[in-house]
Amino acid sequence: MSKYIKLIIFILILGIISAAILYMDSSVDNMNKLMPEISDGIVNGDKDYNDAVDLVNNKSYANSMNKAISAGNNYNNSLNKLHILKNNFTSDITQVHKDYINDAILELELKLKAVDKLKESIECFEVNYNYTGSEYGFEANDYMNQSMSYKNERDSLVSENPKLFKQNFFI
Known part of the structure; x- marks a missing residue:
């Protein structure tokens, strides 16, 4: 065999081993x-959201909008x-893990709706549409x-x- 063929075989084997190692990385490991x-994003989003509410209550609308945008980004x-x-669940995922992830997704979708309504509220307060702004705030x-449910x-x-959750797993 020539040196080039041996090199190609070596590279292919190395690629197959690398792919196998990546494939063996379980979904639970990826979650961990x-x-x-994910937790930091939710915690920071909650903090930014609460800061935005405080700022809008203090009529600091520009700062409130910035915090609301930051909450949404988080x-x-x-x-x-x-x-x-x-989207990358494998067979090592239990139904409990699936339920946990689905609940977190639903929670965040509601929090994003809250951010959108808060931003609409801020825009209304900026132009003195206080009744409408309050309605959006209530929404x-x-x-x-x-989302708390x-x-x-x-x-x-x-x-x-x-036993299914490592201490650093949950949010």
């Missing part, structure tokens, strides 16, 4: 790796990572309250199945 980032980043996890609050469901899944 991504959960801290929630969207976490939601995108959750969709990646969900935002309702979405946030609805999914967070509570996730917390229940963790407390009922502690």
